[in-house]
Amino acid sequence: MRLLFLGDIVGNSGRQMVRDHLPRLRRELGLNAVLANGENASGGMGLSAKSAQELLRCGVDVLTTGNHVWKFPDIRPLLQSEHRLLRPANYPASAPGRGMGIYDLGEGLPPLAVINLQGRTFMEALDCPFAAAEKLAAQAPQGAVIVVDMHAEATSEKRALAHMLRGRVQAVVGTHTHVQTNDATILDSVTGYISDLGMCGPEDSCLGMDNDIILRRFRSGLPQRFELAKGPCMLSGALMEMDQGRCREITAWQYRAS
Ligand SMILES: [Fe+2]
Numbered sequence: 001m002r003l004l005f006l007g008d009i010v011g012n013s014g015r016q017m018v019r020d021h022l023p024r025l026r027r028e029l030g031l032n033a034v035l036a037n038g039e040n041a042s043g044g045m046g047l048s049a050k051s052a053q054e055l056l057r058c059g060v061d062v063l064t065t066g067n068h069v070w071k072f073p074d075i076r077p078l079l080q081s082e083h084r085l086l087r088p089a090n091y092p093a094s095a096p097g098r099g100m101g102i103y104d105l106g107e108g109l110p111p112l113a114v115i116n117l118q119g120r121t122f123m124e125a126l127d128c129p130f131a132a133a134e135k136l137a138a139q140a141p142q143g144a145v146i147v148v149d150m151h152a153e154a155t156s157e158k159r160a161l162a163h164m165l166r167g168r169v170q171a172v173v174g175t176h177t178h179v180q181t182n183d184a185t186i187l188d189s190v191t192g193y194i195s196d197l198g199m200c201g202p203e204d205s206c207l208g209m210d211n212d213i214i215l216r217r218f219r220s221g222l223p224q225r226f227e228l229a230k231g232p233c234m235l236s237g238a239l240m241e242m243d244q245g246r247c248r249e250i251t252a253w254q255y256r257a258s
């Protein structure tokens, strides 16, 4: 099973990059499924129902999210009805949607279970992501390939989660910090891991936002109205090969159009 997991898709230009290139890349890379974090896909922060549906139409099989998922209220009913759209599992149970999905990829492949979690270090005080991960991993069907998106600020929290799940899930990938890390590895010959997938959006930017505005914010200490950066976009993520219940290969992956 060959999977591509794309890091946070940022804004219209990030979505356009996915629209323009993903259908062809799916074929060229021989992918069985594409997963992506969509929490920044609408305007750079949040995910509207329209953007989510667009991404699910153009080659993304499962959309995970994170702390910005609630910005556009129209995502709430879609989180309830669309099983390919997930939100972090450790939000209170009353929040709309679900944090795990089980997907049948056909072609005699094992079921794919995707778990979405959110860290708590330097983030909102949610329920414990470690307890949520234990509970959901135990609910996944026997023989499923389990892939976890740990949407978190702190690398240590992501690595600790991977350590807890090593040997029991096939991948733990980090999202949220938008800068791809160079630590892709396989734990105990089973669990592919990378601390952050990076983002899909404008390359010359501060995490997708206009450099000058972010610099002004840091230098002045005053709030600024964020705007998306302009210029060429890139796709970032990880390519993974799953076989016989193990991650055989995980590679940090980037794509530029030119
Ligand atoms: Fe993000």
Ligand SMILES: [Fe+2]
Pocket (backbone or CB within 6 Å): 039, 066, 067, 068, 151, 175, 176
């Ligand atoms: Fe985030």
